[in-house]
Amino acid sequence: MRLSPSEQRAEPFPRLLPYLLLIGGGIGLVAAFVLAVEKIALLKNPAYVPSCSINPVLSCGSIMSTPQAxxxxxxxxxxxxxxxxxxxxxxxxxxxxxxxxxxxxAGLQIGVTAGVVFVHWLIYQSLYVIGALCPYCMVVWAVTIPIFLYVTLRNLARPFARNHVIVLTLWYLAVLALITIRFWTYWSSLV
Structure with a gap:
């Protein structure tokens, strides 16, 4: 059953949200699957170097071997x-x-809220406890944030939907700033 035009107007992002869930969910699924495969390979062979271990900062292997993983x-x-x-x-x-x-x-809201809280805990752990970044994990971070934001706007915060691009942009910039500041010494040594 399709939404009537008045129902579509009442619901923010009736066209965006399905595509965001499909594409963002698909990208997150691929990244999580690749991480799972890499983790299994590491469990089979502790000497295995994951494909996402690129340098001392971008290093999935060092993250996968921690209790946080x-x-x-x-x-x-x-x-x-x-x-x-x-x-x-x-x-x-x-x-x-x-x-x-x-x-x-409501169930999806609970799930995406748990997901975004978990992702931000992992961001903190990666930046300030482990001291490394996992590229595939960062892909998961990048898709979890808008999935949470747009599901929440749809469910709970329709009056705030007007500023969705600003909120999403500031959120990404904050995470990017934390990464840049935390690893500034490393990034600046590459220049």
Whole structure:
């Protein structure tokens, strides 16, 4: 069942959100899957160097060997594979014309909120505890933020939807600034 024009006006981003969930979820799913494969390879062979270990700062291997990489007793990328599969499927369903119940949106809100909180905990751990960045993890960070923002705007903050681009831009700039400041010594040594 398709939304009527008045329902579409009442819901912010009726065209953007399905594509964001499909594409962002798909990108996150691929990144989480690659991380899971890399983690399995590392578990099989401790001498394995993951493809995303590029230099001392961009180093998945050093992150994958920490307790933070298995917060719940299993590799974190498995959470991403499951979560992004749900997000991607939701995008497909919306594009197919599905009208999702309020309880589904509430559940998705809980999931994306848990995801964005977990991602920011991982950002903190990467920057200030581990001292390295994982490129695939950063892809997950990059897609989780807008997925959370737009699902939240759809569910809870419709009056604030007008400033969505500013909020998203400032959020990305804040994360980028933290990364730049934290690793400034390394980045400046490359110039």
């Amino acid at each position: 298995e917060l719940f007793g299993f590799p974190n990328p498995l959470l991403g594979v499951a979560g992004f599969a749900i997000v991607t499927t939701t995008g497909v369903a919306l594009l197919a014309g599905a009208v999702l119940k309020r309880w589904f949106w």
